Amino acid sequence: MSGEHLRITTPITADLLRGALDLEHTAHGVRPHRLPAWARARGADGQLAMAEAEPSGVRLALRTAATAVELETRRTKRVYRGVPPRPDGVYDLLVDGRRTDQACVTGGNTLTIDMTTGHTETQPGPAGTLRFTDLPDGVKHVEIWLPHNELTELLALRANAPVEPAPDRGRAVWLHHGSSISQGSNAASPSTTWPALAASLGGVELTNLGFGGSALLDPFTARILRDTRADLISLKIGINLVNADLMRLRAFTPAVHGFLDTIREGHPGTPLLVVSPLYCPIHEDTPGPGAFDVPALRAGRLRFQATGDPAERASGKLTLGVIREELTRIVRQRVPEDPNLHYLDGRALYGAADFAELPLPDQLHPDAATHRRIGERFAEHAFAGGGPFADPSATAR
Template sequence: MTDWITTPLEPRMFRGALDVERTAHGLLPHRLPAWARKQFPDPNLAMMEAQPSGVRLVLRTRATAVELDALPTKTVYQGAPPLPDGSYDLVVDGRRIGRTAVPGGNVVTIDLTTQTVVTRPGPPGTARFTGLPAGEKDIEIWLPQKETTELIALRTDAPVEAAPDSGRRVWLHHGSSISHGTNAEGPTETWPALAAARGGVELINLGFGGNALLDPFVARAMRDTPADLISLKLGINLVNHDLMRVRAFAPAVHGFLDTIRDGHPTTPLLVVSSVLCPIQEHTPGPGAPDFDGGKLRFRALGDPSDRSRLTLTIIREQLARIVDQRAADDPNLHYLDGLVLYGEADFAELPLPDGIHPDAATHHRMGERFAERAFAAGGPFAAGGE
């Protein structure tokens, strides 16, 4: 029988979170600070920022067995097949050596057509890892990227403490559901997590499903977050929400960049446009769900002849122009065309399962390509600026 040691969970054990809230159950990591959460215009962003994509517990221990009690909140979309339970990934010395799930938990059912939400409470469960390597080591437990996760208790078979700072550069990234990790097989296999591992950096992932919308409070949160590298991936949500017209887009991007630069005047900053999404390349939003035979797909409803409205093609043109214009006075500002990460040839080989979101294999491809272009020698995120 294992002699378990229970160690109180503390906010300093988390990386990738901007805030940690104490709840009736335990600790709930957030990816936006409390002041920003008061400015949310709708509950969808509140749900997305509390889903801990990129958030992990980082611990130093000699333990060979670890148990983590958690209360997950899982999302089900009305009319669509249930999603698999989210994964908890165990990483030792940069290598994933374990993956498990926590059954049970709360279930939130969302009707995408009517936007109604029904919550059914459920019990907590336990993520359990055994057979860890002997000796002192730093371990990371990556939390499910698409499940809100309240952490209740931590047990190990040897003493454990928060790991010291790694000394690695911090990469702060903001994007949409693709950055959040939709369809990735686990939290260490979202494209930003894969790119961060290749680049040898600490990730803070502010990818929010459906909510890369140039919100000013997100820019201010990024302004106030210490970071060595920053990237913004913009496009798809602005189109499928039909959020703004062409006239408003460029000033909004300038304002977002200005706010970030108030806190990070010389930090390498990479603006990335959307990957290929054929339904919205030349057709404006809004986008709408379409359950055909019980399978969720999306379609665009806008008028392609209306040039006042945003499409992905227009956004790419505008972002390239904005970065080129600003780069004369900001040599640390860079642009990457998202079609380099996933374009027409990729779509022919690895089509988008629902018309918008890449599959698990594409997350790997995007992570590799981003790392090659951003972190490699000559890239904007190269170590030492080489």
């Protein structure tokens, strides 16, 4: 079958996408979202709006005999003024579960951010097209994973054979919520963020609600987790609460309880794993707020620092150490009435020894090699025999 004549255009509809909770219709196409419209209206926060519209974990899932597939998109790429340019967003092609190709698109909009002032400016740009050719003959399961770090508007899907939604493979759905590390900050590609790697190793379907800077125990996020299909749920809690300096210990404890209570309204017996923060030296014992390291920015390097005072822990300010201790206590308190609730110390995924070997390049986010290590360790802990998510096929609906 020729790969040169992509004459079949397939409308991009919600049933072709996995990992998205909403599909916004734009003037020229559709934009996947990881928060529904009602929640986006309640959020009213620019950081969250940007993070949830970056389609981490969202993929086109197709059943087709096509040997060539073309996707026309318009990206919005972030550029930080005075800092070396970020890598282009990557699209991963998976055929029958195996990654076989990658591509980037050119053009698109540019969002320029001045981190010293907070000023932003958007420059519009043209759409781009990526083409995957030489796919194997015969009917197959094709996934195109969208960039985890670029806003993406999908304009057209073309192929040289009919395309239909991939059938449900009967796998358990893993619903995960966390911070930019869960979204995939500094991962090499969308299918190699640590949650995507762990999902692949565990043989489950991922819905990734990792939001950069925005894992803040928002009540509407708890309601979304409550109402979204899930056979397995995990929550990675802590780092954003510290670097945003959002609340004190007095507010944190009931907020965690309330978050868990809301989720349990919709998933009373679903395995639920609470994960405390990974090791991060700047915030282990020093409260937030976190801030950009301005001298580093002036030298063209992106680095973060903690600006709080360790003595402020006495007045209830949060550090990663404080949060781990309190999450341990909360889970232990709840387990007698909720035996499907579990706890994992994030330092088992990335600890002090890992930092010595694979330091955080900007003092906050892991690199690509570290994403792989975290994903492998999470899968080993959660999906292996005796783990909280062991035998996920048994819980799939």
